[in-house]
Amino acid sequence: MSADRIHFIASHSDNAQDALQQLTERYGQFSPDEADVIVALGGDGFMLRTLHRLLPADRPVYGMKLGNVGFLMNRFRQDGLIERLETANTVELAPLCMVAATEAGGEARALAINEVSLLRQMNQAAHIRIEINGSVKVPELVCDGVLVATAAGSTAYNLSAHGPILPLGTDALALTPISPFRPRRWRGAVLPSSARIRFEILDPYKRPVSATADAQEVRNVVSVEVFEEKDIRLKLMFDPDHSLEERILDEQFL
Template sequence: MTVGIIANTEKAGARIALDRLTSALSIRGIPTRLDREAAALCGLPGGMDGPALAAASDVIAVLGGDGTMLNAVAKLGATDKPVAGINIGTLGFLTSCTDDEVELFAEAVLSGGYATSRRTLLSAKVKGIDGSEKDFLALNEVVLARGQTGRLVSLSAYVDGDLLNNYRADGLIVATPTGSTAYSLSAGGPLISPSAAAFVITPICPHTLSQRSLIVGDDTLIELAPENADEAPMLFTVDGRDCVSIHHGDRIEVRKAGQVLNLLRLPGHSFYEALRQKLNWRGG
């Protein structure tokens, strides 16, 4: 059993957390592999890129937070290996434990005492009016939003070829159940259980207040497109990164990806525990 480690080296306390993690694994005879940033943080030569790290590991530990996990999905590429998020600080929506619980994590890896939660990913294809195509993979959401302008923009959404709506808004979010706790939630979207076979389409600050989020099946093809040739280019982002300019005539196709993220879960930790903690829910 080998554990590959990806670390957010810019996060405060990263070196201490990394040392604690590698020590907990080493004591139990579990070998580790480091990505390039983690190796550099330890002052070691080399380190591995994402796909090589995934291929050489049985379990992947992502040390940082929810943002680090989002970046890790892009870095690792297609992998079915269990991925554990180890948050430096408090428990996150995408993390399996905190850095105070690395002993628990190491013991679970040694004994096999963990479960996995299959998380749906989004596949997005940007089809340019010039015939170009770019493919992206998202765990949380894709967003088409206004670019270098302070004005609302005009954009359309289609569901399986049928027009859903022409929007005047700051933009549109298409989120997975995992992403329903992130940007979509901040924009007024609903919370969705991670196991639900669904996506949510959420407008950002729509001009018409009756325009609300819509939940659709995850077998749906969703298409987004700018509507006004006179408006400035919009910006398309994937999990908050990969910023692409979108012009009138360009089109974005969003559908369920052919792969999933196997998120490692430790005993005693669940999505609903994270909801209670992160949203500060209290009983009556």
């Protein structure tokens, strides 16, 4: 692909801001609408915020690690950036759509690239009913929470909650309970990406629950629907020797 026009964006850290200044002086700076590619400088959290913020621009994003975590990032190097961009592999990801209904009667929608998670807001465990495609699969999950993760997000919060790692291209989602108490033997499920998942909060006044799509939180929810938004495609670029697919595979052997 052509990569002559680049839009650089950086986190607020000092090293990322220094790199931003040096790279823009060397390669120029174009607006997101004019650019062929967006280069994000930071860590994984900043990459997620960049993807959300620049979603309307519909441009591929190439990240370079200048933060604490860089699973979605390439190694930082100033030299040969145009050549790296032109030879990079592009991975397309579909985000999750969260539709949350609140106690106050409102509705909130948000997209998630990594996961949608439900968490108890107080000291009492949450009681949650889980439906898949309109059929009740877990009548009452007693837990600290539950999440739905994409393949790209399966190595993040999902992995910490002992959920499965999903290789890219599997067209699957991970449904993972967080500190489950009952049912005692249920440890989650791997669902087809076409599944529509509905969570109903049981006794939401006594046991309030919040729902979060990546970093966007909605509190005091009574029900949450989650499904893959197939009409939206996010494009991430990786060096051929540093592919996301290979890193997801490697995580299963650590």
